[in-house]
Amino acid sequence: MFDFFRPGRKAQDLPEVKASAAGPVIAYGGTGRVAWSPRDTKSLTRTGFAGNPVGFRCVKLIAEAAAALPLILQDECERFETHPLLGLVARPNPAQGRAEFFEALYGQLLLTGDAYVEAVGGAPVPLELHVLRSDRMTLVPGPDGWPVAYDYAVSGRKHRFDLAEGAPAICQIRSFHPQDDHYGLSPMQAAAGAVDVHNAASAWSKALLDNAARPSGAIVYQGGEGQLTPDQYDRLLMEMESHHQGARNAGRPMLL
Secondary structure, three states: OOHHHOOOOOHHHOOOOOOOOOOOOOOOOOOOOOOOOOOOHHHHHHHHHHOOHHHHHHHHHHHHHHHOOOOOEEOOOOEEOOOHHHHHHHOOEOOEOHHHHHHHHHHHHHHHOEEEEEEEOOOOOOOEEEEEOHHHEEEEEOOOOOEEEEEEEEOOEEEEEEOOOOOOOEEEEEOOOOOOOOOOOOHHHHOHHHHHHHHHHHHHHHHHHHOOOOOOOEEOOOOOOOOOOHHHHHHHHHHHHHHOOOHHHOOOOEEO
């Protein structure tokens, strides 16, 4: 899994039969007033993790439980109690311990379908390991479709990790995606519809509470002959749509 612990694979050794595949392009649409949230990584993280208590709890439970599992290092003959790799994992970098490092790793994998680990310095064992944000990383495929580099973009600046020379500095861990050769499928993508429904229901319930959970009154308007003119009718429809439809207006006084 951690390819930077093994010698780098030369570009000329890569198979030449694998076709390059672009990431999936998905169009979402609906009828009426149904509106789905964007499906990009940042939007899904905001609505499904930071803005949804169920999604937040699921990701935290899985990531923390997985990070708490003990790690074992062994070969065909023996199990190692002490080893440079065990020391590296116990303290991957000055800012993180083992639990924090793996929680960040599993959290990125759950939220985006991909996790990226950067190995810094040292040979054959790196001096430090860092989890990089998946939403900032872009895989660069070669002519044969295999990755030749990774671009990491921050605040308009871009750093390229070249995979052609020596042991790779980036290890990509991705979940299974049946329609993409380069990126994993995030569980948040599969749950996006349910997240939207849950968030919309929460917003609707909050609006009902804000508006006393029921219409507090009704205003009945009649024209001179008991009927509205076409202009009055159009204006009434516009007022109803803008002030009395949707979760934001649930429970507000009605205009009849």
